[in-house]
Amino acid sequence: MRILFVGDVVGRPGRNAVATLLPKIRAEREIDFAIVNGENAAGGAGLTADIARELNANGADVVTNGNHVWDQRQFLNDIELLAFAIRPINLAPGNPGRGWVVIKDVLVVNAIGRTFMAPADDPFRAIDALLEQLGRDAPRVRVLDWHAEATSEKVAMGWHLDGRFSAVVGSHTHVPTADPRVLPQGTAHVSDTGMVGPRDSVLGVDKDIIVARFRDGMPRRFEVAGGPVQFNSVVIDVDESTGRARSIERLDQVIGEE
Numbered sequence: 001m002r003i004l005f006v007g008d009v010v011g012r013p014g015r016n017a018v019a020t021l022l023p024k025i026r027a028e029r030e031i032d033f034a035i036v037n038g039e040n041a042a043g044g045a046g047l048t049a050d051i052a053r054e055l056n057a058n059g060a061d062v063v064t065n066g067n068h069v070w071d072q073r074q075f076l077n078d079i080e081l082l083a084f085a086i087r088p089i090n091l092a093p094g095n096p097g098r099g100w101v102v103i104k105d106v107l108v109v110n111a112i113g114r115t116f117m118a119p120a121d122d123p124f125r126a127i128d129a130l131l132e133q134l135g136r137d138a139p140r141v142r143v144l145d146w147h148a149e150a151t152s153e154k155v156a157m158g159w160h161l162d163g164r165f166s167a168v169v170g171s172h173t174h175v176p177t178a179d180p181r182v183l184p185q186g187t188a189h190v191s192d193t194g195m196v197g198p199r200d201s202v203l204g205v206d207k208d209i210i211v212a213r214f215r216d217g218m219p220r221r222f223e224v225a226g227g228p229v230q231f232n233s234v235v236i237d238v239d240e241s242t243g244r245a246r247s248i249e250r251l252d253q254v255i256g257e258e
């Protein structure tokens with residue numbers, strides 16, 4: 001089974017790139033299942049039901065989230081309407097939506113880290129508890145969108161789940177890392193997949209705004225940048241009978257270059 005994981009989609013440029021490239025990659029690379037992180041898909045912050053449905057229509061079997069999940073307030077109500085959209089499993093009790101879903105016999109979980117991020121419940125414990133809860137009913141093929149800032153925490157989760165998940169794929173930093181590998185017990189890992197968003201930017205945001213903010217520390221409205229768009233993803237090949245990953249490789253493209 002070939003699974004595509006697509007990094008954080010940033011605003012309209014990111015959504016347009018998904019619309020252009022995802023159906024094409026699915027066909028060309030014979031992808032069976034695709035997961036797209038949508039937490040920055042609405043104007044660079046948060047997600048709406050319409051945008052989630054658009055990502056789904058363009059080939060995302062599951063849309064995952066992160067720390068920006070509630071930036072668009074209406075999504076607090078709308079997430080429950082979307083069977084294919086999940087939010088981090090380790091948000092405090094009382095948050096709407098759910099942190100995991102089984103679609104096409106694939107378990108997809110979303111979790112957020114706690115290092116250099118807003119407080120959240122223990123993600124390690126939350127995932128252990130989920131696996132215990134699902135027990136023998138858990139599908140063999142299991143993917144975690146691990147939305148975290150610190151590479152140390154991201155690598156640690158890979159080791160924590162080695163042999164228990166098919167893939168632990170990083171999101172959130174928007175910067176792709178060069179460390180995809182299959183860990184010894186069969187878990188594919190990458191610290192960060194990257195993003196689908198404007199390349200000549202700072203993490204998708206207009207570079208002049210961010211440079212100025214670093215220099216004078218004054219608040220500014222963030223605007224999604226223009227120009228060529230980078231599409232960062234990973235392709236994971238999984239043995240469906242065991243749930244073990246055979247390989248993980250980066251699939252990165254740039255579109256709209258002069």
Ligand code: FE2
Pocket residue numbers: 039066067068147171172173
């Ligand atoms: Fe994030």
